[in-house]
Amino acid sequence: MNHSSAPRLSLYSLLVGLIAAFLIGLFLWTINKGFDLTDEGFYLLGYTYPEEYSSGFTSFNLLVNKVLNPAYTSIIGYRAASLFTTIASALLLAGGLWKWIQEKYQAGSLPYWLIAGLFVIGNFLQYSIFPRTIFYNNINSFCIAIFASSILLYSAYPSADKLKWRHAYLYLGALFVGLDLFVKGSSSVVALSTGVLVLSLYAGLANVKEWYKPVALVVLGFLSGLLVFFVSIQSFGVWSTNFVHETQLLLQTSYNGGLLVRYLKDAYPIIRTLIYPFGIFILMGFFLTRFYLRGKLRLAPIVQIGLGLLIVAFLAYQSLRTDLYKNTHLNHDRSAVWFLAILLIVTAMFSAAYLEEPYKKLKWRKLIIAGWLFVLPFVGAVGTYNNLFMNFMLDINYWFALMLIMFVSMPVVAKAPAARILVFVVPALVIAEQCAYGLLLAPYVQAANMLEQTVPVTVGKAHTPAVLKLDPKTAQFMGDVAQSMRQAGFRPGMPVVAMYDLPGLVYVLDGVSPGNPWMFGQLDVRNCDALAKTKMDLTSAFLLINEKPGAELLTCMNSHGMHFPQDYVEVRRLLSPYNPNQYNWRNYQDTLTVYAPRRLRAEL
Numbered sequence: 374m375n376h377s378s379a380p381r382l383s384l385y386s387l388l389v390g391l392i393a394a395f396l397i398g399l400f401l402w403t404i405n406k407g408f409d410l411t412d413e414g415f416y417l418l419g420y421t422y423p424e425e426y427s428s429g430f431t432s433f434n435l436l437v438n439k440v441l442n443p444a445y446t447s448i449i450g451y452r453a454a455s456l457f458t459t460i461a462s463a464l465l466l467a468g469g470l471w472k473w474i475q476e477k478y479q480a481g482s483l484p485y486w487l488i489a490g491l492f493v494i495g496n497f498l499q500y501s502i503f504p505r506t507i508f509y510n511n512i513n514s515f516c517i518a519i520f521a522s523s524i525l526l527y528s529a530y531p532s533a534d535k536l537k538w539r540h541a542y543l544y545l546g547a548l549f550v551g552l553d554l555f556v557k558g559s560s561s562v563v564a565l566s567t568g569v570l571v572l573s574l575y576a577g578l579a580n581v582k583e584w585y586k587p588v589a590l591v592v593l594g595f596l597s598g599l600l601v602f603f604v605s606i607q608s609f610g611v612w613s614t615n616f617v618h619e620t621q622l623l624l625q626t627s628y629n630g631g632l633l634v635r636y637l638k639d640a641y642p643i644i645r646t647l648i649y650p651f652g653i654f655i656l657m658g659f660f661l662t663r664f665y666l667r668g669k670l671r672l673a674p675i676v677q678i679g680l681g682l683l684i685v686a687f688l689a690y691q692s693l694r695t696d697l698y699k700n701t702h703l704n705h706d707r708s709a710v711w712f713l714a715i716l717l718i719v720t721a722m723f724s725a726a727y728l729e730e731p732y733k734k735l736k737w738r739k740l741i742i743a744g745w746l747f748v749l750p751f752v753g754a755v756g757t758y759n760n761l762f763m764n765f766m767l768d769i770n771y772w773f774a775l776m777l778i779m780f781v782s783m784p785v786v787a788k789a790p791a792a793r794i795l796v797f798v799v800p801a802l803v804i805a806e807q808c809a810y811g812l813l814l815a816p817y818v819q820a821a822n823m824l825e826q827t828v829p830v831t832v833g834k835a836h837t838p839a840v841l842k843l844d845p846k847t848a849q850f851m852g853d854v855a856q857s858m859r860q861a862g863f864r865p866g867m868p869v870v871a872m873y874d875l876p877g878l879v880y881v882l883d884g885v886s887p888g889n890p891w892m893f894g895q896l897d898v899r900n901c902d903a904l905a906k907t908k909m910d911l912t913s914a915f916l917l918i919n920e921k922p923g924a925e926l927l928t929c930m931n932s933h934g935m936h937f938p939q940d941y942v943e944v945r946r947l948l949s950p951y952n953p954n955q956y957n958w959r960n961y962q963d964t965l966t967v968y969a970p971r972r973l974r975a976e977l
Contacts, residue, residue, distance in 0.1 A: 382487055385797045389490035392801045396497045396808055397460070400505070404452050406826040406842045409818045410951050411891075413504040414877020417448060418890035421836055421880070426890055427607065428906060430619035432555040433509040435606050447839035448506065448832060455507035459499070462518035463492035463770065469522030470774050474781055476529035477739065482781045487797065491777075494801045495770040501804075501811025502763060509556050510753075514767045516553035517564050517753055520546040521746075521771070524568055527587055528575050528742060543587060544594040551598015555606070559756025565595055567752060571745045578738050625898055636761045643710050643762055650691045651714035654684075658718040662725035662786055699810060709762040711803050712769055719776045719796060726783035739778070746775040773800060818958060820847050820950040835865035835883035846950035851881050854967060857945040858882060858915060861969035868907070868914035870935075872900075872922050874959060879917075887911060894920060894959065901929035911935050916968035919949060920961065941968040 408414075419426045419434030420442065426434055441454060467489035474483055496514075503510065523546030526539050550568070553561040569588055577584035603609045647655075692698045697711065727735070750765035750772060757764045780787050780796050787793065813823045821844035828848035829840050843851070863869075869884030873894035879886045886892060888903030904911065912934040922930075922937070930937055944967040 382484055382793070382797075385793055386484050386487040386490065389487055389494065389797055389801050392805050393490045393493040393497075396494060396805060397456070399809060399812055400456055400497070400500065403505070403812055403816075403823050404449055404456075405840065406823050407816050407819050408448075408832065408841055408843060408847070408877060408881070409504050409816075410875055410877030410881075411818050412508070413448075413506045413817070414875070414880045415891045416504070416506050416508045417451065417833075417880045418876050418886060420446070420451065421833075422885055425885060425888070425907065425909070427611075428615040428619070429889075430616070430623055431509055431557065432602075432607060432612070433512055433557075436512070436552065436555065436602075437507060439606055445837050447837040448841065449839045450837075451506045455505055455511055458507060458511055458515040459496040460493055462515045463496045464489050465522045466518045466525075466770055466774070467492045469525035470777065473525040473529045473742070474778065478781050482784075483777060488777060491773055491797060491801060492770045494804050495773050497808045498769055498804050499767050501807040502766065502817070504817045510764065510767050513553055513557040513560050514753055516549040516556065517560065517749065517768065518770070520550045520564060520568060521749060522546065524571060524745075525742070527572070528738075540590060543590050544597070547591040547594025548598040548601070551595040552602060554599065555602050555612075557756065560753050563752045563755055564749075565591070567745060567748065571741055574741050575738050578741075622899060622902055632756070632758070635758075639760045639762055643713065646695070646710045647714060647717070650687070651710065651717075654714065655717045655721050659721035659725045662722040663729060665789065666726060666729040666785060698806065699815070709766055712766070712772060712800065715795065715800055716772045716776060719779050722786055722792065723779040723783055726786050743775055743778060746771045746778075769804075776800075818951070820844055832881050833883070844950070850947060850950050851878070853945070853947055854878065854917075854965070855882055857967050858969070861915070861942075861944045861967070862973045863915055863969070868909045868911060869917060870904075870911075870914050870930075871917040872926070873920050874962065875917055875919065875965075884915070885909065887914065894962075895923075897923040897925040897929070900926050904929050904933050913970055913973060915970070916941060917965060918968065919963075919965045937968070940971050942971050943967070944969050 416434070419429075420438050423435050423438040423442075437451075437454075441450065446454070467485060471483065471485045471488050499511065499514075523539075523543045527543045530539060547565070547568075550561055550565050553564070569591055572587040572591065573584045576587050603612065750768040751761070753768035754761050754764035776796050780792065783792075811817070816823055825844045826842045828843050828845050830843050830848050830851060831838050831840050833839055863882070863884070865883035867884055868887045869879045869882060871879050871886060871892050873892050876886055876891045879890075886903075887907035887909045888905070889899065892900050892903070911930075914935060916935075916937065927937060946964060946966045949963055949965045
């Protein structure tokens, strides 16, 4: 069906583009502000000392180090790399979907820059809930987005002959999924499996004899990704040994509670909120669309404005009541309900439009793509120990893609301003609010908001220095710890065992956390494993203690020559501005005590 009569969407392209530009500008304004002592420090240590951390369950740090460290990347550079993957993956996915829609609907019914702007905004949702430094979920989303884009592009021309650039792109997309196996293996395997299934069914329905061609390209690309890793990053023998060891350790420490049970528990508040209050709007979307198409919806402008204001007031009340206006971590992981509700409302509108035009046949090949887009956010999140519905917001663009496909599938409804506002404007504004709140007012695990980050502090002095602006209390805290340790004999590159949850402080001090960047609270099995596999001289290690060390860890320390407390001297005790932080995580870790090896103090 030709959709050339679809309404011009230049105004929406401009609005969405302005919101995307605002979010990019906001990120750039914060790029040199704030520092998270937990996750962000963990990633930076992994990139800075890949030899020390080459045996983890995921090898994303080795990949990032290989690509970025030749340029002597600083923390600001790693944040810029995250911005690059955010924008690049959005543009590539938008290109694949745009071509697919053009081919399947025989018209350019959606401007490319409207899709691209919406997808850039969608990718920015991650910055309301995660650190800004490039990290494994960010890389995982990037790889899957390239793969999804390549499948959409290939599916637009499933019967094309010969090897053309779209075939090469499909091969490249699969290569990135192969590399993704070493970033987030669970997502990589599921993405590959579902992608192969989609291509088999899609190509097979066009010509049953052609299904093996795209599948062969994907398998070849995936194997090429593995080969690239084993040749240029880490040998197969070393990786396989590490993988077996880390899998056993992971099962001991993280997944013994059962992920499926955890995911089902996480789903309960989402389902409850969908039923009320959003169930009302899902039903309204269906019935109002039917009335509109039957010509029975003829409300006076004043009545339409009144209904709109009433709906806005009701949503505002529910948002305030449930804290849905805040970023994800602060509203008990319920931000996802906004986007699921919007998707269900658009689906209800599409269902009503289809029922009013029964002569339309649903194309099975389109349904295959639609179904895959729906599950892709779960594919990107599967395997996480976090709240599943928090992690799938990293890949919210696939739901936006599904909404756009339904939008162009109902051209009569698409002419209504309410439909265009719902599909383009509402998601963009919700994400802009969430991202602005998360970036500015509640930055990830920091002691103050971004507006208070004003004191310049140089971090990474021993390797790749960068000047960050921090809040006064945090800047003073870091300076006091660094000065105390220097006076006690600490030098850059020496081991620092931070007990617990302080990898960022180790990075700021130019130290090295032995064996693992993060000494996890209440996970001394993993911490002992880290001490066992390091090659550093642990008898010279400084200790940073903000919580009483576990008995198991003390035993491990003693076995490696770290006899605590008898062989250590207390250097200084300080109050930590990070605990309690704005998230109230680990608020019991409010005091930091610095210990130096007694023999080192004696040599001064």
